[in-house]
Amino acid sequence: MATKIFKLMLATPAGWVASDDAEYLVLPGVDGYLGILANHAPLMTAIGIGTMMYRYENCYEHNLAISDGFLEVSENVATIIADSAEAAEGIDIDRAQLALERAKAHLAEAGTDPDIDVERARAAYRRALNRIKVCEICDIKPKSMD
Amino acid sequence: MANLRDLKRRIKSVDGIRQITRAMEMVAATKLRRAQQRIEAGRPYTGKMDEILAHLSTAIQAGIVHHPLLEPREEVRNLWIIGVASTKGLCGSFNSNIIRTVGQHAREAMESNQNVTLFLVGKKLFDFYNRRNWQLHKNSREYAAIDENLPISLLQEMTNICTDAFLDGDVDQVDLVYTEFKSAISHKIVKRQFLPIVGLEPTTDEEEDRGKTPHDYIFEPDPGKLFTILIPKYARTVIFRMLADSLASEHGGRMNAMHNATDNAGDMIKTLTLQRNKARQAAITKELSEIVGGAEAISG
Numbered sequence: 226m227a228t229k230i231f232k233l234m235l236a237t238p239a240g241w242v243a244s245d246d247a248e249y250l251v252l253p254g255v256d257g258y259l260g261i262l263a264n265h266a267p268l269m270t271a272i273g274i275g276t277m278m279y280r281y282e283n284c285y286e287h288n289l290a291i292s293d294g295f296l297e298v299s300e301n302v303a304t305i306i307a308d309s310a311e312a313a314e315g316i317d318i319d320r321a322q323l324a325l326e327r328a329k330a331h332l333a334e335a336g337t338d339p340d341i342d343v344e345r346a347r348a349a350y351r352r353a354l355n356r357i358k359v360c361e362i363c364d365i366k367p368k369s370m371d
Numbered sequence: 372m373a374n375l376r377d378l379k380r381r382i383k384s385v386d387g388i389r390q391i392t393r394a395m396e397m398v399a400a401t402k403l404r405r406a407q408q409r410i411e412a413g414r415p416y417t418g419k420m421d422e423i424l425a426h427l428s429t430a431i432q433a434g435i436v437h438h439p440l441l442e443p444r445e446e447v448r449n450l451w452i453i454g455v456a457s458t459k460g461l462c463g464s465f466n467s468n469i470i471r472t473v474g475q476h477a478r479e480a481m482e483s484n485q486n487v488t489l490f491l492v493g494k495k496l497f498d499f500y501n502r503r504n505w506q507l508h509k510n511s512r513e514y515a516a517i518d519e520n521l522p523i524s525l526l527q528e529m530t531n532i533c534t535d536a537f538l539d540g541d542v543d544q545v546d547l548v549y550t551e552f553k554s555a556i557s558h559k560i561v562k563r564q565f566l567p568i569v570g571l572e573p574t575t576d577e578e579e580d581r582g583k584t585p586h587d588y589i590f591e592p593d594p595g596k597l598f599t600i601l602i603p604k605y606a607r608t609v610i611f612r613m614l615a616d617s618l619a620s621e622h623g624g625r626m627n628a629m630h631n632a633t634d635n636a637g638d639m640i641k642t643l644t645l646q647r648n649k650a651r652q653a654a655i656t657k658e659l660s661e662i663v664g665g666a667e668a669i670s671g
Contacts, residue, residue, distance in 0.1 A: 236419050238523060238611060240412035255600075256592060269427060270591040271600045293603060297423050299588075306419045308523060308604075 229263035233279055235289075235305045242289070242310045243279075246329075250279040250303055252296060261296075261303055268298040272307060274351045276359055290316060290359040292352050313363035316356045325353035375654060382640055389560075389636035396629035397460065399622045403555060406619035409521070410552065413615060417608045424605060426588070427597060438602050440534060443542040443567045450485045451508065451533070451542050452477055453565065455549040456493035456618040458516045462625035465550065465558075466495040472560050473548050477505070488542070492517055492614070521614055530607040537566045547583040549613045550620035556618040556627060565609060568602065 244291040250261040253275025261268075272294040280286045294307030328350035335341045454473040456466045473496070477487045489495045490508035497515040501507060536542045547567040551559045581615055583584055590597060 234415075234419070237417035238413050238416045238608075240413050254591060258592075266589055267587060268589045268591070269423070269594075269597060271597055292603075295420075295423055297426065297596075297602075299426075304419055304423070306416055306423065 230281070231261070231263040231265070231301045231303060233303050233305075233308065235310055237307050237310050239309075242307075243287070245279070245281055247279045247281050247303070250277070251293065252277050252305070254296075261298060264301055265298045265303075267300075268296070270296050272296055272305070274348070274355050276355065276362065277305075277310065286331050288313060288359050288362050290352075290356045292355065309358075311356070315362055317356065318360050321353045322359075323354040324349060325357065328353055375647065375650045378643055378650060382643045382647060385502055385636050385639050385643065389633055389640065391628045392632040392636060396626055396633060399462075399629060403619060403622035406615065406622050410615050410619055413608075413611060417612065420601075420605060420608055424601060427594065427601065429532075438598055439538055440566060440606065441568050441601050447485055447543040449488070449542045449544075450480050451488050451490050451536070451545045452480070453490045453533075453545060453549075454492065454496050454549045455547075455613060456491075456496035457617075457621040458494040459621075459625075460495060460629060462621055463628035463631075465621055465624035466493070468560055469493075469496060469548060469550065470499050473500070473560060476546065476548060476562055491515065492617075497531075519615070519618060521611065521618075526607050526611050526614070530603065530610050533566060533610075534603060534606060542566075546611055547609075547628035549617045550624075552616040552619040552623065555623045557621060566606070568606065568609075 228247055228248050230246045231250075233243055233245050233250060235241070235243040249261075252259055253260070253273050255271045255273045258275065259270070272291060274292045275287045277291040278286055289310045289311045289312050291305075291307050293304055294310075297304045328346050331341050331346035332343070332350060335346060337344045404413075429431045441548055452473060456469040460466065473489065473491075477489065480487050486506075488506050488508050489500055489511070491500060491511050492514045497511060501511075516528065533542075533545050537545065544564065546562065547565045548560070548562050549560045553559060
């Protein structure tokens with residue numbers, strides 16, 4: 226049986242990240258993860274921080290660390306714009322670790338230091354954690370490291 | 372006529388200058404290419420953003436969606452002007468054009484009794500108005516020299532400063548003055564309103580889209596909330612476009628200026644070489660006639 230596919234387009238301020246055909250797509254919506262298959266009804270939603278997964282036919286599953294974006298589905302095209310979207314090989318894990326430590330420190334001091342923007346620190350914490358998580362996912366599945 | 376040694380010295384120094392200006396042209400050309408690439412890379416994102424925003428606003432036109440960033444104030448008492456120029460000089464009229472336009476715009480606003488605050492990016496621009504004791508935004512100094520890589524955190528911060536002040540009522544309108552990049556040799560100074568946000572109607576690019584009936588979208592969360600999330604992001608892309616364009620224009624301007632300087636140095640060397648040859652020939656002729664004269668005196 227031929228698999229039904231749809232077009233996936235993902236752009237960040239740094240350029241195109243993906244412009245592919247896809248079989249399925251899983252995204253972290255602001256209200257929870259959601260999945261998209263071919264011929265999905267027109268949809269518009271905001272994307273939070275998390276792991277985005279998509280797969281094209283017999284290809285391996287792509288895992289991307291995505292943050293703060295938008296998804297529009299119409300006419301079998303899924304258009305995503307996001308602040309950042311990185312595949313595991315594009316993630317600087319050391320930097321993510323550092324960011325995580327920094328965010329942790331900020332959150333710990335937040336009670337005493339009124340200058341700290343808790344929202345921002347929390348978002349930074351989640352972004353860093355998300356990047357690390359994506360790296361971990363891909364270590365388990367080394368075939369997606371090529 | 373200048374003497375031979377002076378001419379030689381001048382040719383040498385002009386040649387040195389030419390080498391430097393040529394090198395600067397090359398550097399500017401490379402930087403321009405990088406800046407252009409960044410504009411290109413950002414285009415899909417901004418393009419898709421415009422599309423989504425257009426779809427969203429047509430979809431919710433029937434409903435009543437307000438966003439505080441879209442609402443014009445009845446009376447504009449406090450105005451911010453964000454001006455963007457460069458940190459380095461030697462880029463032709465790039466900086467002076469911006470300085471002039473910012474000044475003009477500020478003066479016009481002051482005449483209609485608005486309290487104008489300048490938010491200046493680029494050291495040249497900042498220094499000019501700082502020296503003249505204009506009212507500058509308190510964050511101006513740290514933005515005087517910005518990171519050319521335009522990291523997203525910088526854009527976000529700059530956008531937040533403006534939107535927060537707007538929402539708090541500290542400012543009623545924010546205008547931008549910057550150089551729009553058209554091509555390496557063509558730049559245009561633009562003056563546009565940033566906040567409250569205007570012109571969210573679909574642009575001419577989406578003309579083919581307009582004919583289509585809007586889809587019956589599923590919104591998650593509701594369109595109003597989506598709008599609230601999207602608008603600040605849109606504001607950030609406006610800031611991004613402004614800075615990216617300005618940087619590309621700066622490098623383009625510098626490339627041109629240095630190209631002209633290199634050409635002028637070449638012309639100057641040509642003129643000076645001609646003078647030098649004339650001077651040398653005159654010296655030789657003089658020497659010869661002296662020898663001939665001397666020989667004739669002896670034989671005669």
